[in-house]
Amino acid sequence: MGNEILITNKLTKRFKNILAVDSLDLVVEKGDVFGILGPNGSGKSTTLGMILGVLSPTSGDFSWFNQGNSNKLRKKIGATIERPLFYPYMSGEKNLEITSMIKECDKKNIDKVLEIVELYERKHDPFSTYSLGMKQRLSIASALLSDPDVLILDEPTNGLDPQGIADIRVLIKNIAISGKTIILASHLLDEVQKVCNSFCVLKKGKLIHKGYVSDNFSNTTTIEIDSNSRDKLKKLLSQFNMIENIEDGEEFFLIKASKNISIFDLNSFLVENGVIVTHLNQKKQSLEEQFLAILAEKN
Amino acid sequence: MNLIKLEFKKLQPTRYFKVLTTLWLLAFISLPLFYYSFLKIIEKHRMLNTGPLSPTNWPVFQFSDVWLNITYFYKFISIFLSFLIIITITREFRYGTVRQNIVDGMSRTQFWLSKFYLLLFFASIATLLIFFLGLFLGFKNSPNSNDIFLTIYFVPTYMLHLIHILSFAFFLSFLISSSGIVISLMIFWIYIIEPIIFAVLKHAFGYKSFVEYLPMESNWNLLKFPLEKYVFIGEKVSTTSLEYLIAISWILFFLFTSFYIFKKREL
Numbered sequence: 010m011g012n013e014i015l016i017t018n019k020l021t022k023r024f025k026n027i028l029a030v031d032s033l034d035l036v037v038e039k040g041d042v043f044g045i046l047g048p049n050g051s052g053k054s055t056t057l058g059m060i061l062g063v064l065s066p067t068s069g070d071f072s073w074f075n076q077g078n079s080n081k082l083r084k085k086i087g088a089t090i091e092r093p094l095f096y097p098y099m100s101g102e103k104n105l106e107i108t109s110m111i112k113e114c115d116k117k118n119i120d121k122v123l124e125i126v127e128l129y130e131r132k133h134d135p136f137s138t139y140s141l142g143m144k145q146r147l148s149i150a151s152a153l154l155s156d157p158d159v160l161i162l163d164e165p166t167n168g169l170d171p172q173g174i175a176d177i178r179v180l181i182k183n184i185a186i187s188g189k190t191i192i193l194a195s196h197l198l199d200e201v202q203k204v205c206n207s208f209c210v211l212k213k214g215k216l217i218h219k220g221y222v223s224d225n226f227s228n229t230t231t232i233e234i235d236s237n238s239r240d241k242l243k244k245l246l247s248q249f250n251m252i253e254n255i256e257d258g259e260e261f262f263l264i265k266a267s268k269n270i271s272i273f274d275l276n277s278f279l280v281e282n283g284v285i286v287t288h289l290n291q292k293k294q295s296l297e298e299q300f301l302a303i304l305a306e307k308n
Numbered sequence: 309m310n311l312i313k314l315e316f317k318k319l320q321p322t323r324y325f326k327v328l329t330t331l332w333l334l335a336f337i338s339l340p341l342f343y344y345s346f347l348k349i350i351e352k353h354r355m356l357n358t359g360p361l362s363p364t365n366w367p368v369f370q371f372s373d374v375w376l377n378i379t380y381f382y383k384f385i386s387i388f389l390s391f392l393i394i395i396t397i398t399r400e401f402r403y404g405t406v407r408q409n410i411v412d413g414m415s416r417t418q419f420w421l422s423k424f425y426l427l428l429f430f431a432s433i434a435t436l437l438i439f440f441l442g443l444f445l446g447f448k449n450s451p452n453s454n455d456i457f458l459t460i461y462f463v464p465t466y467m468l469h470l471i472h473i474l475s476f477a478f479f480l481s482f483l484i485s486s487s488g489i490v491i492s493l494m495i496f497w498i499y500i501i502e503p504i505i506f507a508v509l510k511h512a513f514g515y516k517s518f519v520e521y522l523p524m525e526s527n528w529n530l531l532k533f534p535l536e537k538y539v540f541i542g543e544k545v546s547t548t549s550l551e552y553l554i555a556i557s558w559i560l561f562f563l564f565t566s567f568y569i570f571k572k573r574e575l
């Protein structure tokens with residue numbers, strides 16, 4: 010008790026005939042870098058819309074900092090929503106002045122955050138003249154403006170160039186290191202893998218998985234292996250009892266083995282039988298594989 | 309949070325803002341001239357039974373008649389101000405900035421209030437201008453400075469009329485949130501729909517037709533056609549308490565309904 014930043018309780022949103030979010034129970038704790046994953050239309054943005062006060066839940070509720078959900082609490086949160094929304098006829102700087110008035114925070118931060126997102130040179134230009142990536146950068150700047158303890162980002166790297174994506178990821182990581190809490194909605198799996206420590210997966214509005222990015226919960230593991238005598242290697246591999254499947258790759262064999270396989274035992278076994286391994290690599294399961302496995306499992 | 313300061317920041321002169329305020333100011337300044345030429349035309353063509361005095365000799369710009377004369381004729385340009393209200397509200401929906409404002413930590417009540425304050429601001433400015441214009445015209449045309457403020461209540465009544473029409477625009481903007489539709493609907497209502505209802509009611513019920521309860525009719529009734537005063541000497545052109553009551557009821561209806569709609573709507 011006391012460490013929770015956000016608790017949702019059976020949070021539900023129904024649009025006419027679509028159940029966009031279905032009894033969602035989530036807890037985000039202080040210091041978490043929490044990823045919300047899910048295919049298109051799974052309810053990520055709708056969930057964020059509710060916890061940010063723009064959509065009213067059909068049923069259920071949520072609480073920020075264990076203090077409910079008043080607008081005052083939102084001032085302590087920095088958030089980007091699906092699309093960057095600003096006054097097009099005003100400059101980036103003027104737009105941030107409006108944000109600072111609403112958030113009741115210091116205007117002095119404006120230049121600083123504009124520098125962080127590398128928009129400082131363009132701060133006097135009207136928002137309408139910005140490119141998509143620049144608009145996205147401005148919305149990240151506005152989220153950072155009040156130096157909030159909690160940052161909510163809905164697909165923050167959408168529309169950014171590769172350098173921009175890398176920069177934003179470094180930025181998120183640095184913010185996370187400083188002890189802040191981050192909630193990140195994305196369908197870019199490697200993004201979540203790179204920056205988040207815990208995550209959940211939504212599908213058609215339902216929470217179908219909750220866990221840590223470092224968890225490896227699949228029962229099998231994938232190993233790349235090769236030798237100068239391929240035929241002999243294949244024969245031996247098929248004799249090794251923890252191996253379930255051998256696939257002939259161009260450069261190496263791709264084997265699927267039980268999670269409990271010992272690489273040491275496998276290698277010793279091969280050496281004892283006169284095969285010298287030229288390539289051996291146990292692949293760490295990526296979040297993408299986990300994600301696809303989770304989705305497949307729940308089908 | 310200083311809501312009115314925030315509104316001023318958002319109000320940065322955009323093209324539509326400049327055009328509308330310029331139009332309004334031009335109309336504002338030129339109305340007295342039109343007024344005078346209008347009287348001249350009446351006189352020249354003997355269009356009306358003009359009563360004992362010839363129209364150009366009517367003391368329209370003298371104290372204290374000036375108040376009732378200018379307030380009546382200035383209500384024709386209130387519609388420009390309501391367009392300003394419509395555009396400042398609906399563009400928040402079009403740009404989605406209302407969403408961003410709420411996410412940033414405004415409450416819906418604060419957002420609604422900030423727009424309401426803007427409405428009051430527009431109404432106050434226009435009323436102040438009318439007040440100064442009245443003083444200017446009065447001092448310029450009156451033979452003496454008696455009775456300057458005798459019928460000054462027409463000025464607050466004018467403000468009530470402004471708040472009424474602006475609240476109507478305010479209500480439609482929160483209801484429909486698309487400037488094009490709101491502006492067309494407003495014009496359509498004022499010049500076509502309500503006059504039809506008016507005619508039908510009059511036709512069906514005759515004298516006791518309840519037309520004074522119609523929203524825009526109640527607005528119009530706040531300030532009556534002043535010139536009859538000079539044709540039929542002794543004709544009263546003041547507003548009855550019932551008329552005030554109906555107008556205020558509509559204002560409250562527009563404001564509360566828009567508040568309720570905004571509280572409920574998805575952004």
Ligand SMILES: Nc1ncnc2c1ncn2[C@@H]1O[C@H](COP(=O)(O)OP(=O)(O)OP(=O)(O)O)[C@@H](O)[C@H]1O
Nearest residue numbers: 024027029047048049050051052053054055056196
């Ligand atoms: N205003 C709305 N009216 C009706 N249906 C809506 C509305 N907003 C969202 N939906 C529906 O709710 C579901 C969830 O949408 P949401 O935007 O939350 O998905 P998402 O997970 O953010 O998807 P994406 O990855 O594409 O951003 C979708 O089926 C969508 O069609």
Ligand SMILES: [Mg+2]
Nearest residue numbers: 053054055091
């Ligand atoms: Mg989304």
